[in-house]
Amino acid sequence: MTTQSISESAKFPIADARSVWHEVRRALHGQGTRLITVVATMVVGAALGLVPPWALGRMVDTVIDGNGTGRIWLLGAAMIGAALAFAGFTSLGVILSSRLFETILARLRERMFTTSLSLPLERVEAAGSGDLVSRATDDVEEVSRAISTVVPALSTSLFTVLLTAVGLTALDWRFLAVLVVALPIYVFAVRWYLRKAPAIYAAERAAMGLRAQQVLGGVRGLRTVHAYDLSPRLAERIGSHSWEVVRWSMRARIVQNRFYGRLNSGQFIVMAGLLVAGYLLVGADALTVGATTTAMLLFLRLFAPIDDLLLVIDELQSALASLARIVGVIEVRAAQESEEGEGDEGRTAESRKPRLPSRGALAVRNVTFGYAPGRDVIRGIDLDVAPGETVAVVGSSGAGKSTLAALLAGVRTPDSGAIRFGGVDIVDVPETERAQRITLVTQEVHVFAGSLRDDLALANPAADDAAMEAALRTVLAGDWFDLLPDGLDTVVGDAGHPLTPMQAQQLALARLVLADPPMVILDEATADAGSAGASLLERAARAALDGRSALVVAHRLGQTRDADRILLMENGTVPEEGTHEQLIARGGRYCELWDAWSMHR
Structure with missing residues (x-):
């Protein structure tokens, strides 16, 4: 084909x-x-x-x-x-x-x-x-x-x-x-x-x-x-x-x-x-x-x-x-509903689906994926992220980092292999529950038109003003938040108060804090900050990830030093894995990338 x-x-x-x-x-x-x-x-x-x-x-x-x-x-x-x-x-x-x-x-x-909002992102793409x-x-x-x-x-x-x-x-x-x-x-x-x-x-x-x-x-x-x-x-x-x-x-x-x-x-x-x-x-x-x-x-x-x-x-x-x-x-959507069943039968089928635990380890076993038949982008990946552990993923452009992030977040479905959270295959659980447990934040964030309060409430409608302000200060957004003319009532987005790319990323991280998921995947979520705001946004990301399991697709190698473990991806595989010190001592591809980054930073 x-x-x-x-x-x-x-x-x-x-x-x-x-x-x-x-x-x-x-x-x-x-x-x-x-x-x-x-x-x-x-x-x-x-x-x-x-x-x-x-x-x-x-x-x-x-x-x-x-x-x-x-x-x-x-x-x-x-x-x-x-x-x-x-x-x-x-x-x-x-x-x-x-x-x-x-x-x-x-x-x-x-x-x-x-229907459009309920469709899997994979289907829309x-x-x-x-x-x-x-x-x-x-x-x-x-x-x-x-x-x-x-x-x-x-x-x-x-x-x-x-x-x-x-x-x-x-x-x-x-x-x-x-x-x-x-x-x-x-x-x-x-x-x-x-x-x-x-x-x-x-x-x-x-x-x-x-x-x-x-x-x-x-x-x-x-x-x-x-x-x-x-x-x-x-x-x-x-x-x-x-x-x-x-x-x-x-x-x-x-x-x-x-x-x-x-x-x-x-x-x-x-x-x-x-x-x-x-x-x-x-x-x-x-x-x-x-x-x-x-x-x-x-x-x-x-x-x-x-x-x-x-x-x-x-x-x-x-x-x-x-x-x-x-x-x-x-x-x-109607076709999906007919496959899943309707009425009492559909509700029974829904109730039989496994539930994701509130916390747990993320386990990836022999996962392979390709956007077209015969063209694998990810090949035989094995990975474990323990509760509270931060794992960084680095590699050259096209190595498969973002694809791996999408697979772990459930945006993409693997062609073979299994991805489990707390022992439950994430493919088998409802999308809404999966998103509550494993949250993906990319560098392409969106500021919705409306008040800042409404924008933050998307992550947690039950959050009060105090929780919203605390979330913004957690991700170091207090400086610009205090300057807003109407505080949480300030209209942002199209035709509203403009937010810089870095501020938009901080807003996305504040939503993450309010959503409070046990597992977070950051796919180069600090890449758009520019050199001036890189340090601030990286510190904001660390604060947002505090106490959570995390997989961080690193745009800058400087982000990897604080990670508990580092994966180096090349051509859809993981040839090197370990701490920063272990990989430097090994003198492999990661060491080459680190030396090149250190010379030009």
């Missing part, structure tokens, strides 16, 4: 029509009264729309019969009243239907967001963060835009077409026959469009997801991009994916134009057929001129809704493609 095929297979699925309908029905739960109200309002509005053509036809007969102007004024008043009522009921129907469908979209969006982000932004926006454009067209046009067809039939069945004869043209056009368009729109949305992934990757790794002068190569890749989006967009426009051409042909044939039918019926005295006028006005009234109904199929297909991608994310 190629890397490309592996990547494609790891993408979040796209739901089929049955699954989309199931989720929409689920989102409609409790909205039955609102749905009935919408239908009733639109039916009344469409019925009122039949009054003006009928009244105008009666006016024509009144003029021909010479019955005076009084009846004409009465019919005119009826037309005006019906037109105003039609506008009112139609507007109300559009508003009610839009609110109903926005409620459905909001519920689907919430389910997708909840395998699919690509750009895919998930594009579904949560571009696809949601596409469906929301369709609600504001497609829903009004469908709401008004569908009921108008149905009731107008009833009105034409009441006048004379031959008028309806003209529409029936021309119907195959519209059916052919719609079937052709539905056969061509969905795949193109789905490909367009997928291309947008890949483009978003390239852009997000470049933004998140901006320092690396600048450091290695990767901007031209990155811009070329983004440009390539952008042109892929353009290519699919152009194919979609071509299909649209061909669809519109077929619709125009159908409109011409229907218009000509109705004119001929009206001429023959009036000539044969089968209908009055007024009745024929009513029929033509009804058709003209029908003409625009049919166009609107068919033309919004274009936007509807795009929205349905986006909706299928949204539901596809929801299905990932």
